[in-house]
Amino acid sequence: MSDRLASDRLALRRELRRELWRRGEVVSLLCRGDAEQEGWVRRVQTTNEPNVWLVGRQRGKSFAALALACETCVRGAGSIVRYAMLTGKSARAAIVPTLALILADCPDELRPKVSEEHGVVQWRNGSTITWAGTDNEQFDRLRGPRAHLVILDESAFYADLERVEAALLPQLTTTNGKVLYLSTPPETPAHPFLQRYQAARANGVGVHATIHSNPRLGPAGVQAVVHREASRLGYTDEEVQRSTYWRREYLAEVVAEESRAALPSWDEAAQRECVLETPRPPHFDAYVSFDWGWQPDPSFGIWGWHDVASSRIVVEEECEWRAKTLSEIAADAKAIELRLYGADRFDGTLLGAKDFLERTVPDVWLSKCISDKAPRQPYLRVGDNDVQLLAEMSGPHGYAIMPTDKADKHLQVDNLNMLIRQRRLIVHPRCKRLLAQMSGTLWNKARTEWERTSLDHGEGVDCLVYLGRNVRWHRDCRPVPPRDVFVGAQVQSTALTGLSALASGLTGRRF
Numbered sequence: 001m002s003d004r005l006a007s008d009r010l011a012l013r014r015e016l017r018r019e020l021w022r023r024g025e026v027v028s029l030l031c032r033g034d035a036e037q038e039g040w041v042r043r044v045q046t047t048n049e050p051n052v053w054l055v056g057r058q059r060g061k062s063f064a065a066l067a068l069a070c071e072t073c074v075r076g077a078g079s080i081v082r083y084a085m086l087t088g089k090s091a092r093a094a095i096v097p098t099l100a101l102i103l104a105d106c107p108d109e110l111r112p113k114v115s116e117e118h119g120v121v122q123w124r125n126g127s128t129i130t131w132a133g134t135d136n137e138q139f140d141r142l143r144g145p146r147a148h149l150v151i152l153d154e155s156a157f158y159a160d161l162e163r164v165e166a167a168l169l170p171q172l173t174t175t176n177g178k179v180l181y182l183s184t185p186p187e188t189p190a191h192p193f194l195q196r197y198q199a200a201r202a203n204g205v206g207v208h209a210t211i212h213s214n215p216r217l218g219p220a221g222v223q224a225v226v227h228r229e230a231s232r233l234g235y236t237d238e239e240v241q242r243s244t245y246w247r248r249e250y251l252a253e254v255v256a257e258e259s260r261a262a263l264p265s266w267d268e269a270a271q272r273e274c275v276l277e278t279p280r281p282p283h284f285d286a287y288v289s290f291d292w293g294w295q296p297d298p299s300f301g302i303w304g305w306h307d308v309a310s311s312r313i314v315v316e317e318e319c320e321w322r323a324k325t326l327s328e329i330a331a332d333a334k335a336i337e338l339r340l341y342g343a344d345r346f347d348g349t350l351l352g353a354k355d356f357l358e359r360t361v362p363d364v365w366l367s368k369c370i371s372d373k374a375p376r377q378p379y380l381r382v383g384d385n386d387v388q389l390l391a392e393m394s395g396p397h398g399y400a401i402m403p404t405d406k407a408d409k410h411l412q413v414d415n416l417n418m419l420i421r422q423r424r425l426i427v428h429p430r431c432k433r434l435l436a437q438m439s440g441t442l443w444n445k446a447r448t449e450w451e452r453t454s455l456d457h458g459e460g461v462d463c464l465v466y467l468g469r470n471v472r473w474h475r476d477c478r479p480v481p482p483r484d485v486f487v488g489a490q491v492q493s494t495a496l497t498g499l500s501a502l503a504s505g506l507t508g509r510r511f
Contacts (some may be wrong), residue, residue: 014105017029017105018105018106018107021074021105021106021107021110022107022110024071024074024075025071026067026070026071026074026102027041027042027064027067027068027071029105030063030067030102031064031067033215033216034060034214034215034216036209036213037059037060037064038064040053040061040064040207041064041067041068041071043205043207044068044178044180044205045068045178047178047205048176048178049200049203049204049205050178050179050180050181050196050199050200050205051178051179051180051181051200051205051206051207052180052181052182052193052196052197052199052200052201052205052206052207053065053180053181053182053183053206053207053209054183054184054185054197054206054207054208054209054252054254055182055183055184055207055208055209055210055252056184056209056210056211056249056250056251056252057184057211057249057250058211058214058217058225058250059209059210059211059213059214060214060216061153061182061209062094062095062098062153062182063098063101063102065083065151065153065180065182066083066095066098066099066102067102068149068151068180069081069083069129069149069151070102070103070129072127072148072149073112073121073123073125073127073128073129074110074123074125074127076127076148077125077126077127078125078126078127079127079128079148079149080127080128080130080144080146080147080148080149080171080175081127081128081129081130081147081148081149081150081151082130082131082142082144082147082149082150082151082168082171083095083129083130083131083132083142083151083153084131084132084133084134084139084142084150084151084152084153084155084164084168085131085132085133085134085153085154086133086134086135086153086154086157086158087133087134087135087138088119088132088133088135088138089133090133090154091119091131091132091133091153092116092119092131094153095131096114096116099114099121109124110123110124111124112124119131119132119141130142134158134159134160134164135159139163139164139167139168140167142167142168143167143168143171144171145171145174146171146172146174146175146177147168147171147172147175147177148172148175148177148178149177149178149179149180150168150169150171150172150177150178150179150180151179151180151182152164152165152168152179152180152181152182153182153183154182154183155181155182155183155193155196156183156184156185156186156191156193156194157183157186157187157191158193159452160454161191161192161193161196161454162192162454181193181196181197181200184248184249184252185248185252185253185254185255186254187248187256187257187260187442187451188256188257188440188441188442188451188453189254189255189256189436189439189440190436190437190439190440190441190453190455190456191440191453191454192453192454192455194254208252209252210250210251210252211225211250211251212251223237225250226240226241226246229245229246233245243258244256244257244258245257256439256440256442257442260442260443260444260445260447260451261441261442261443262413262438262441262442262443262450262458262461263413263416263417263420263438263439263441263461264417265417265418265420265421266420266438266439270420270421270423271435271439273423274420274423274425274426274427275426275427275428275429275435276426276427276428276429277428277429278314278316278426278428280305280307280314281307281309283308283477283478283479284305284306284307284308284477285305285306285308285352285377285378285379285380285471285472285475285477286303286304286305286340286341286377286378286379287303287304287305287306287313287378287379287380287381287382287467287470287471288301288302288303288304288333288337288378288380288381288382288401289301289302289304289381289382289383289463289464289466289467289470290381290382290383290384290401290463290466291383291384291459291460291462291463291466292383292384292386292389293321293322293456293457293459295323297452297456297457297459298320298321298322298456298459299320299321299322299324299329299459300318300319300320300321300433300434300456300459300460300462300463301318301319301320301321301329301333301336301463302315302317302318302431302434302460302463302464302467303315303316303317303318303336303337303340303378304316304317304467306379306471306472306473306475306477308475308476308477308478309478310424311424311473312423312424312425312426313419313424313425313426313467313468313471314426314427314428315425315426315427315428315431315434315464315467316340316428316431317336317340317428317430317431318430318431318432318433318434318460319332319333319336320433320456320459320460326389326392326393326397327397330393330397330398330399333399334346334399337377337378340377341375341376341377341378342377343375343377343378345375346375346397346398346399347398348368348369348394348395348398348399348400349368349369349370349371349373349374349375349400350369350370350371350374350378350379350380350381350400350402351371351372351374351375351376351379351380352379352380352472353366353369353370353371353374353380353400353402354370355380355472355475356380356382356402356470365390365391365394365395366402368394369394369400369402379472379477380402380470380472381399381400381401381402382401382402382403382404382466382467382470383401383402383403383404383466384403384404384406384462384466385403385404385405385406386403387403390402390403402470404466404469404470405469409465410447412465412468412469413461413465415468415469416461416464416465416468419468425464425468433456433460434460434463434464437456437458437459437460437461438460438461438464440453441458441460441461450462
């Protein structure tokens with residue numbers, strides 16, 4: 001009898017779930033018991049602003065997004081949903097099993113046809129969900145004349161978020177449709193996803209959630225995940241919870257990945273102590289450093305000075321150029337030096353060129369840069385070693401830049417990190433793009449070059465590397481004080497008297 005009663009109750013619950021599907025209450029059904037998760041979805045449905053979910057793993061963000069997609073299709077005949085993920089493989093691996101779970105109680109008269117091969121969910125009322133990856137231009141599959149909902153899953157890891165947006169978001173114009181971004185935090189704070197998140201937060205439609213708010217796990221479930229990750233990574237439970245991996249992936253904290261950060265020493269403490277407005281001393285050597293970018297990357301320049309008394313480098317100015325000619329770059333750079341140093345002569349000579357050439361194979365155009373009558377500041381300019389480009393800057397534009405050695409980049413980056421740890425690198429607060437790159441630049445996975453972002457390719461960090469390896473750390477630019485003959489003689493006399501007394505005291509002693 002009890003088995004019969006249990007079976008009847010199960011059948012009743014199943015029928016109730018089917019009825020909720022027929023009424024279009026899909027989200028209420030699927031997110032029951034998780035008011036926070038249901039609230040995310042309802043906010044998307046009731047606002048026109050782009051919603052952004054910055055949510056850790058094991059919190060159900062993709063499940064909630066697919067529940068939203070299904071409810072959109074059931075409620076509105078002919079609705080079109082575009083669902084993008086990082087790769088086609090990850091899209092299929094995540095969406096297909098999640099859809100199977102979501103559609104478990106969908107009644108036959110509503111059940112859609114799912115084509116794994118084509119990445120399409122075709123509903124009986126004419127609505128569709130189409131999914132694709134964003135790698136290798138796969139997002140072109142999601143193009144179309146219109147859409148009612150665009151979901152950008154894993155969007156903090158798209159190689160070019162702006163291109164995906166340009167391809168998909170215009171489809172929402174005629175339908176007054178909605179866009180949802182969702183992801184764990186990116187490995188670098190420089191990713192444009194975070195700009196979307198900050199804008200959403202300002203508009204009241206940004207969501208932040210961690211694994212700890214998942215009611216289906218509870219404390220015991222979270223601890224099980226901690227232990228599983230610790231065993232996989234070879235950490236203790238305490239170590240994994242302190243790692244940037246756990247903080248980023250499960251607590252949704254915006255932190256750079258330690259193992260790939262270009263400047264791991266540039267932490268919060270360093271930023272508090274090293275981002276300063278620092279007055280120049282009476283005597284200093286000014287240095288300029290350039291890195292040339294080729295489309296779509298920008299070119300970058302920084303201006304700083306070496307203080308021999310404190311053995312520090314202070315960066316006081318920056319400039320970033322996109323799609324500019326050499327003539328325009330040279331004009332901007334000269335204007336900066338006129339403002340910083342009062343330089344009003346640019347004849348292609350540098351005071352530090354002779355010192356530089358002592359350790360560099362000379363070229364024909366480099367010898368023209370040597371002059372004892374060169375302008376006092378800047379002492380030296382260095383840059384990426386494109387010799388033809390540097391020769392043109394030195395000749396027609398009268399702006400000499402020495403080509404830097406680029407060997408052993410990883411060692412030079414280590415030296416730059418050492419300068420930061422020793423607090424011997426100071427950056428002016430107005431150098432905002434440089435500061436952003438110092439926080440956000442990552443090595444690629446092979447650690448051969450910087451990871452390219454939609455904004456840059458770490459050009460500012462390269463400028464710092466060139467600067468650090470070319471500064472004449474032991475050169476003292478301070479003038480030698482004039483010798484005072486009287487004082488010198490007095491010191492000499494005192495020293496002789498002392499030696500005489502010492503000799504007298506030692507007379508007759510045995511050793």
